[in-house]
Amino acid sequence: MTDTAVAWEALGGDPGLVAGVSVTGREGVLVSRLPVRRLARACVGACALAAAELTARRAGLAGVPAVHVDDGAVAAAFVSERHLLVGGRAPVSFAPLSRFWRTRDGWVRTHANYPHHRARLLRALDVSSDSPDAVAAALAERSSLEAEEAVYGAGGLAVASRTREEWAGHAQAAEVGRRALVEWGRTGVWEGDGFRGEVHARVGGGFDGRDGLPLLPAAGLRVLDLTRVIAGPVATRTLALLGADVLRVDAPEPAELADQHADTGFGKRSARLDLRVGGEVFEELLASADVVVTGYRPRALDRFGLSPEALAERRPGLIVAQLSAWGAYGPWGERRGFDSLVQAATGIADTEGDGERPGALPAQALDHGTGYLLAAGVLRAVTERTYGDGQGRVLRLALARTAAWLLADGTTDAPAHETSGAPARETPDPAPWLTERDSPLGRLRYARSPVTFEGGPVDWARPPGRWGQDAARWA
Structure with a gap:
C-alpha cells in the first residue's frame, strides 16, 4: 500500500x-x-x-x-x-532561546518564540537575563529530564531529547501508539x-x-x-x-x-x-x-x-x-x-x-x-x-x-x-x-499551495491582512 x-x-x-x-x-x-x-x-x-x-x-x-x-x-x-x-x-x-542545549547528561530542546514562554523558561531556570550564555549555564547543571519537568512545571516548553527506544518506553508513546x-x-x-x-x-x-x-x-x-x-x-x-x-x-x-x-x-x-x-x-x-x-x-x-x-x-x-x-x-x-x-x-x-x-x-x-x-x-x-x-x-x-x-x-x-x-x-x-x-x-x-486538482484554484483569493483587525462576524 x-x-x-x-x-x-x-x-x-x-x-x-x-x-x-x-x-x-x-x-x-x-x-x-x-x-x-x-x-x-x-x-x-x-x-x-x-x-x-x-x-x-x-x-x-x-x-x-x-x-x-x-x-x-x-x-x-x-x-x-x-x-x-x-x-x-x-x-x-526561531527566537534565540528556541534551540537545543547541552545538559548534564544529554540534550534538551526549548521553545521560546512567544514572550510569555520565554519568561516562563527563564523563571524555571532562575535566570534573570535572557542571555543565551546564562541559559546554557543553567541547563548544563541539570539533567535533561530535570530541565523538562522544571520548565513544564513553570508553564514553559522544554523537552528532553530521547532516542527512539527511550520514547518507545514512555507512557505517552504507548498511548499514542494505540490511536489511529x-x-x-x-x-x-x-x-x-x-x-x-x-x-x-x-x-x-x-x-x-x-x-x-x-x-x-x-x-x-x-x-x-x-x-x-x-x-x-x-x-x-x-x-x-x-x-x-x-x-x-x-x-x-x-x-x-x-x-x-x-x-x-x-x-x-x-x-x-x-x-x-x-x-x-x-x-x-x-x-x-x-x-x-x-x-x-x-x-x-x-x-x-x-x-x-x-x-x-x-x-x-x-x-x-x-x-x-x-x-x-x-x-x-x-x-x-x-x-x-x-x-x-x-x-x-x-x-x-x-x-x-x-x-x-x-x-x-x-x-x-x-x-x-x-x-x-x-x-x-x-x-x-x-x-x-x-x-x-x-x-x-x-x-x-x-x-x-x-x-x-x-x-x-x-x-x-x-x-x-x-x-x-x-x-x-x-x-x-x-x-x-x-x-x-x-x-x-x-x-503557492501544493494542493491541486483538475479545475481547482491555483492561489488564494486574498492575501493576509493585519492580525486581529477584522470584525468578529461572518462576511
Whole structure:
C-alpha cells in the first residue's frame, strides 16, 4: 500500500480513488534519513483527493477530477516560512532561546518564540537575563529530564531529547501508539435542510467552473479557526484556498507573531475576541458555523464551553477538528507542544543527528503534514455528512501520532552530511512554486499551495491582512 493510500484509508476514503492521484517525483528535496518526502507527498495528495472528491459531489461530475502532486511544490510549501518575504525582508523562524542545549547528561530542546514562554523558561531556570550564555549555564547543571519537568512545571516548553527506544518506553508513546492516525467520532444529525440549503444559499455562481472560475469545493462553508502556530493555520489556510469563509479568532493577548501570521493567514480574516466577556459574540458565530478547528492544548478551551462535545451539542451536525501536539490522552495529554519539541521527544531529532548533537527534519514536517491531513479530514467529513448520514463529526489529530507514522516507515539511505539538521539542499530551484503579490502587510513573496486538482484554484483569493483587525462576524 502506498503512503497516499495509507493516509486516504485513515480518512475513510474509497480506496479506488487513489488511482486518480499522479506524482511528479523530484530528487534532492526534503532530504532526510526518515521518509519525509513520502509523508509530505502522501498528506498533500490525500488532501487534494478529498477536495476533488467533494468537488465531484457538489458539481455533479461523472468522475472525480484528476489529482497531481509535484514534489517540488510540496517541498516549497513545507518550508513556506523560509520562502516568505515581507517587503523584501526574510522572517526569523526561531527566537534565540528556541534551540537545543547541552545538559548534564544529554540534550534538551526549548521553545521560546512567544514572550510569555520565554519568561516562563527563564523563571524555571532562575535566570534573570535572557542571555543565551546564562541559559546554557543553567541547563548544563541539570539533567535533561530535570530541565523538562522544571520548565513544564513553570508553564514553559522544554523537552528532553530521547532516542527512539527511550520514547518507545514512555507512557505517552504507548498511548499514542494505540490511536489511529486520524481519530473519528460522530455527533448529532444536522437539522433541517442543513448543508444543502444553508451552505448552498451562500454560494454564488461559478462553482461549476463556468466563466473560467475555479472549482471551489469548500465554497459557502463557514470555518471558525481557533488555532495558532503552523499545523492548524496550514489546515485552515488550505480550506480558505478551496473557497471556505475562514474567520480566525484569537484572544487579544498574547499577540500572534507577525511573520507567522503573514505566512499562514492567506485567504482568511482575523479577529480578536476575549471569550471571558465576548461569549455572546462567539455564540452568534457558532450558530451558523459549519466547521470549528481548534489547535490549543487539549481542555484549554473547555472552561469556555468549547470542548468538541459541547460545541457539537450546541450546533448539531457541526464538524469539529481538534489538533494537539501529544494527543488528548495519556500523561502528556494536557501539555503544550510544538513540532520541534515532538521531534526531540520521539527520537526523530536523535535519528537525524550527527552522533554528537541532535538534528532536525528538513522541514517542520509534522506540522505541515498534520495540517494537510486535518484539512483533508474536514473535507471528507463534509462529504460524508452532506451526501451520507447527515451526521456531524469530531476529528482528532496529533503531531506525535504523525511522528509515529513517520518513524514506523524506517530510515532512508541519505548520507549523514545531508541530514545534519541544516535546511536541505533545494534542487530543483523552488522559483516555479513561488509567487508575489501586494498585501496590507507589504509586498509578499510566498509559496503557492501544493494542493491541486483538475479545475481547482491555483492561489488564494486574498492575501493576509493585519492580525486581529477584522470584525468578529461572518462576511
